[in-house]
Amino acid sequence: MASFSNAVGCLATAILLLGAASVFAQTYDPMAAARKPARSLLGAExxxxxxxxxxxxxxxAGAEExxxxxxxCHxxxxxxxxxxxxxxxxxxxxWMVKEQGMVEPDEETKELILSYLKGNFSAGP
Incomplete structure (x- = not known):
């Protein structure tokens, strides 16, 4: 009887895990951001x-820099x-500065460029 109870318990656990995996697979999409157009802080229009x-x-502002x-580099x-x-x-x-050897500009230019990139080519916060 104990082995039957263990088997039922294992089966119930497996069903729960498979159900959770199915729900996770339906709600999590690691490529979702790649399919969305980049947002612009100005809005599409x-x-x-x-x-x-x-x-x-x-x-x-920041395009030239x-x-x-x-x-x-690219x-x-x-x-x-x-x-x-x-x-x-x-x-x-x-990463580009530390690992790829990108020359880092002064702080003001860095912030201008990052603001430009985030404002024109970002999937969100």
């Missing part, structure tokens, strides 16, 4: 037009495809 002089980056800082297409959270932009900046 007021988003800045692309500036061809700066590789098609939205023409707003972002263009010259970032294209020293194209603007890398920037434009991002849908990172604001916190991830901060992390990525630190």
């Amino acid at each position: 007021n988003a800045a037009a692309p500036n061809p002089e700066f590789g098609g980056l939205p023409d707003s 972002t263009f010259y800082q970032c294209t020293a 194209s603007t297409e890398i920037i434009k495809q991002q849908h990172l959270t604001d916190a991830r932009w901060d992390y990525l900046w630190d």
Whole structure:
């Protein structure tokens, strides 16, 4: 009788775990942010037009500084495809400086660029 009770208990546990996994799979999508268009702080109807002089980056405050800082290592297409959270932009900046050897500009320029990236290519906070 004890082994029957253990078997029933194991079966009940398995059913609960499978049910929880099913619910989790239906609610968690790790790629959801990548499918959303990047938000603009200005809103879609007021988003800045692309500036061809700066590789098609939205023409707003910080575009020029972002263009010259970032294209020293990669194209603007890398920037434009991002849908990172604001916190991830901060992390990525630190990673590029510490691990990739990116030259860090003065604090004012850094904040301008990060504000530009977060305002034009962010998935949210």
